[in-house]
Amino acid sequence: MQKWILSTLITVACAMGVYLMATGLPEKPVNEAAELKEGQELLKITATNFEFDQKEYVVKAGTNYKVKYANKLGKHGVEIKGLDIELDETSPEIEFTFDKPGTYEMRCSIMCGQGHGDMISTIIVQ
């Protein structure tokens, strides 16, 4: 009787081991600030259907930024008019210094569907 319990327990333990190996351990959260160079700041832009996470992004002129783009929902990209910035899923990161203060229009760069034309936000360089 006891042998039967033991072999059952071993079988269950093995199944759990295989399950853990197959699914992997949960990923560690990434500390994004640690990736930045000294003096560099982070500008994160996230897109959903059909808007960016902020209507206005304010950045400081003369400061180097790591610009990181991500799609949360749907397939989008971002381009900033007047600046040489174009990001999407395949190239989501750029290091960039906003030199000239001003207001720049930011749009979705991928024809993503009905709300595409409304995906407009503003970058304000101060």
Ligand SMILES: [Cu+2]
């Ligand atoms: Cu779009």
